Amino acid sequence: MGFGQFLAAPEIKLKIVTYRDVFQNAAQESSRFGEEYEKLSAIIKLDPRDISRLSITENDTVIVKNSYGRVVVTAQRSGYEDAHPGIAYMVNSPWSNALVPDKTSGTGVPKFKDFEATAQSSKGGKVTGIREIF
Amino acid sequence: MSRKYYVCTGCALLCDDIEVETDNDVVTTVHAACRKGVARMKGCSNPMECTVGGEKADIDSAISMAATILRDAKNPLIFGHGNSSSEAQKKSIGLAKKIGAYIDDTSSFCQGPIIEAILQDKLKTCTLDDIRHKADVIIFWGADPSNSHPRHLSRYSYFPRGQERQRGWEEDRTAITIDIRRSETADICGDTRFYQIPMGGDAEFMEALVSALSNKVPKTSFDFDKKRILELGNVLKKAKFGVICVGLGLVYSLEQLEPLFTLMNKLNEVSSFHLMPMVGQYNMRGFNQNLFVETGYINRLKFNAETGETEHGNNYSVVEVLRDMSVDAALIIGSDPLSSLPLSIARYLAEIPLITIDPCNNLTATRSTVTIPCALGGVESGGTAVRMDGVEIELKKIIETNNPSDEEILTRITEAM
Numbered sequence: 001m002g003f004g005q006f007l008a009a010p011e012i013k014l015k016i017v018t019y020r021d022v023f024q025n026a027a028q029e030s031s032r033f034g035e036e037y038e039k040l041s042a043i044i045k046l047d048p049r050d051i052s053r054l055s056i057t058e059n060d061t062v063i064v065k066n067s068y069g070r071v072v073v074t075a076q077r078s079g080y081e082d083a084h085p086g087i088a089y090m091v092n093s094p095w096s097n098a099l100v101p102d103k104t105s106g107t108g109v110p111k112f113k114d115f116e117a118t119a120q121s122s123k124g125g126k127v128t129g130i131r132e133i134f
Numbered sequence: 135m136s137r138k139y140y141v142c143t144g145c146a147l148l149c150d151d152i153e154v155e156t157d158n159d160v161v162t163t164v165h166a167a168c169r170k171g172v173a174r175m176k177g178c179s180n181p182m183e184c185t186v187g188g189e190k191a192d193i194d195s196a197i198s199m200a201a202t203i204l205r206d207a208k209n210p211l212i213f214g215h216g217n218s219s220s221e222a223q224k225k226s227i228g229l230a231k232k233i234g235a236y237i238d239d240t241s242s243f244c245q246g247p248i249i250e251a252i253l254q255d256k257l258k259t260c261t262l263d264d265i266r267h268k269a270d271v272i273i274f275w276g277a278d279p280s281n282s283h284p285r286h287l288s289r290y291s292y293f294p295r296g297q298e299r300q301r302g303w304e305e306d307r308t309a310i311t312i313d314i315r316r317s318e319t320a321d322i323c324g325d326t327r328f329y330q331i332p333m334g335g336d337a338e339f340m341e342a343l344v345s346a347l348s349n350k351v352p353k354t355s356f357d358f359d360k361k362r363i364l365e366l367g368n369v370l371k372k373a374k375f376g377v378i379c380v381g382l383g384l385v386y387s388l389e390q391l392e393p394l395f396t397l398m399n400k401l402n403e404v405s406s407f408h409l410m411p412m413v414g415q416y417n418m419r420g421f422n423q424n425l426f427v428e429t430g431y432i433n434r435l436k437f438n439a440e441t442g443e444t445e446h447g448n449n450y451s452v453v454e455v456l457r458d459m460s461v462d463a464a465l466i467i468g469s470d471p472l473s474s475l476p477l478s479i480a481r482y483l484a485e486i487p488l489i490t491i492d493p494c495n496n497l498t499a500t501r502s503t504v505t506i507p508c509a510l511g512g513v514e515s516g517g518t519a520v521r522m523d524g525v526e527i528e529l530k531k532i533i534e535t536n537n538p539s540d541e542e543i544l545t546r547i548t549e550a551m
Binding site: 017020021022023026068080081084109110112113133 | 144168169170172173174176178179180242243278280281282284314315316317330333334382383386387389434448449451452453454457470472473474475476477478479480481484494495496497500501
């Protein structure tokens, strides 16, 4: 265990946008409980500057949470040319849905594609398994 | 020898040019389908088992227990339907009517408002075949078909040589993406045809576009390049057959549909524009149409068992009835709401007696009192389904299975009530 284990990990605020991914979708068709589905679902895509602010490197795991839920997912660079600090992308999945607010203003439609959460390093924590989300 | 073509039920494009190879009632090879379609047609690796109370059971016991749960419930919910044949959906509507249930589907929190407006003739639409043969300007707005509907561009909207579009994408078609992120579809459209707007900026961008189409200066609070909006307006004005493919990004961004109605009206003053809802599940539109024919509503209903009358509105949506804890049992057909709903809402669903009918194991099934495996639609059972454009498509059975179809299961549950 390194000295870093005793330091508080920096926490950043993020706006999260969800998207669809055909590879993840195909993995879902094969098995919602498969490794491939978890690998392609339990991820968050970040701006490189946010990765630095979190004091992590790509493919480290991060805790993403808000008052609706908490998941540990793998952090990846978004790969977008344009900078997007403070905005992160998650593929539509039970992991992203764990964080979607239930507030609808009476419309019956939650904000699946636009919600806020915080992220911080999980310090080597394991990705939340699909059965552990509940 | 004539070739046999089947329909892919991977999404609401319902591609009908699929060839398969089978061995011993297993689909071994799928030709022409996309990655998602191949995975769907080959079937899942973890099929659902027939269970009651977590223990393996025979189908008769499972149906009997399902009927008991629904009979004992004061306010049952029937939900799912997007991955069911129209025949099964009609049985489900009949069952809801008989037991006085809430009934809803996934359109309730996705494309529902757009489908409703189309069925009420508030939005001009067309078929996918019209797009293939005629469309010259195609806008993907909050939609990324390269991921959600992988053959949309190759079969219909961009690459094909249609009857009136013989020069295809190179000369005859202009594809435009309006989105908050640079999607794979935006990459295909190219830098000059990608309009990146801020989150929640869709309604304002629509207003600016209406200004540009009205020869006024287009203004946005996010200071989008006016020249680019004017240039886009000119492209849209010259369209002979334009289409806006509406994705969930746009649906979720609009608080109400007025800006879209205004834009479509303006576009049809200056050129000819159609709207295509980018429906996800293969027969979601079928459910909307079937319920609309029966009740005049596309979703979000509660039947009165004695009078057959319906109550309808936002308060009857699956999200609101679960948040209000108004339901005390649920029958889930071809859907996994514990995966697709916000966790804080899904938690309540996991606490009430659940019955799941599906070919594959899923999160909802793991919390269900009764699970009944059904045949995979379009592979192990036939029927009809409605494509995203409203065209009815016949599904053919490819292989045999011991599992009954969802239609058969619903018939048996209804009879057992």
